[in-house]
Amino acid sequence: MAPTGLSRATATDLARVTESLDMIAPRWSVWVLMTLHEQPLRYHEIKPKLAWLADGQLNPRLHKLTDAGLVERGQLSQRHVTYGLTNRGAALMPVLDTLATWAGTHLEKELVLNPQTGQREPERIPKAQDIEDALGLITPRHATPILWTLRERGPVSARDLAAAVLPGSGPTTVYQPLRQLTDDGLVERTAGQSTYQLTAAGRSLNPVHAAFADWAAGRTPARAASGQAPSARKRHGQWATHTARPAMPARPAAASAPATWKNSDLFSHGGPVRPMPTAAGGRRR
Template sequence: MAITGLPPADDADVARVTEALQMITPRWNVRILLALNQPPQRYTEIAAKLPYLQSGQLHPKIRSLCEAGLAERTEHSARHVTYGLTTRGRQLLPVLPVMAAWAEEHLEKPEQPLSTIEQVEDSLTLLARRQAAAILWVLKSRQEVTARALARIVIPDGYWTNIYPPLRQLIDDGMVMTAGNGQPYRLSRAGDALGPVLGALSMWSAGRPLDHAARHPLWGRPAPEPASPALAWTSHQPGTPALAVPTQPARRPGWQPGELFSHAIPARVEAVLLPGGVRR
């Protein structure tokens, strides 16, 4: 059943990406996935890596990740149960540094540097807002759209003024812009730069290799881009994997939780930003 007025292929793409975001955006889910990115572990071993979770919080979240197909529970005996990532869950991990790279370049700079995992969580919070994916898809494909035309596509069965709350939220978040009341809407620089993020999420949710993201029909690059230096992260240890660049082979995901939560601060790359950057 179509959820938007987009062409069927685009509608299905938006639905898959929206579902993927709903799986991983809830608080602590990404951190739990990263803690599970090791050989199968007992519950107590996982809990020890996530001490900030209160008693009773971890188990239902692991169960929800198992139900989503990202984690798996293996019962060796009545007293020996282990948890680990499924192949599907491991395939998701390379999407996370793409999100963090976007946040590092396009979100406003906080007074205190953020860890890589916090950059990922900030990105997810913005992307998972109601109807955000559908609005971003339409604006990317149409370039400029009036609110009424946008509503006909995004909420075809709803009253058209209902488009304004999510649209204003995306403007506040810095991903959409307009010249003023009654003027068409379009993606901002930060919104347009979401191509690698949304392309990677689209490929993962469709069960396709992530390296096909550059060929996404909407969010892919129209032509190969010249090689550029690897992004200097705001706060990672040297062991934290950065994004691969065209001149280097891609790294296999193998993050350690300690690396992701590190606040060590290397030299910062000054990015060209809109005034203030996108709001976190």
């Protein structure tokens, strides 16, 4: 249910972003997408790259991403089946890069010893893990509508926020997701403690929301880096999340992913980095 009091265009963008985030939110989905970003692979080629995933975890992710139109299963022969990104999946890669940039800037990193310099330095986190850690903060139920409403309205009381985000529900229902967003460092109480507002990290999610809104509407997310609010742009065309899946094309490697992505972005560790517990109020992994 979209928050009340938002313009129709803004509510449409919010619905698109929420749906898009739900498509990639299940754990390991981003790792699968990034594994396929260069070229289609057979199952036995994917498996060693994501060796920590059992068949019972990898198969459902491939099927879900295929159903979502981000991955396509190509069968060249009875015994030669490949999985690769669709055009739509390839177009999502720059959007994920925007989310990775936000995560790399705003998520805390543990200090680890560099054996070469003898100095303690921030741990290097694989880009895929940065993205999944960020998704863990913004995809829980009601999180994105709360963040969106606070960005549109500025400081709002919990009661008014509940009325906007959860109309028809009791005012206390907003406290749990609001408390979590506060613990994660995306929302804070104002000086008078009577209203809530976005932190600097919460406000800086705007390019991420803009990129997802553009992608879901079938637009090139060219304006994401400017931080322009999604609601300020013209809207046209059918939702990309509702369009039919195209046939898997033969894409040149240069167009399959942002130039800034390297294999080390995905596999700089033997496995995914686990979330690091932090004190309440910090942005947690």
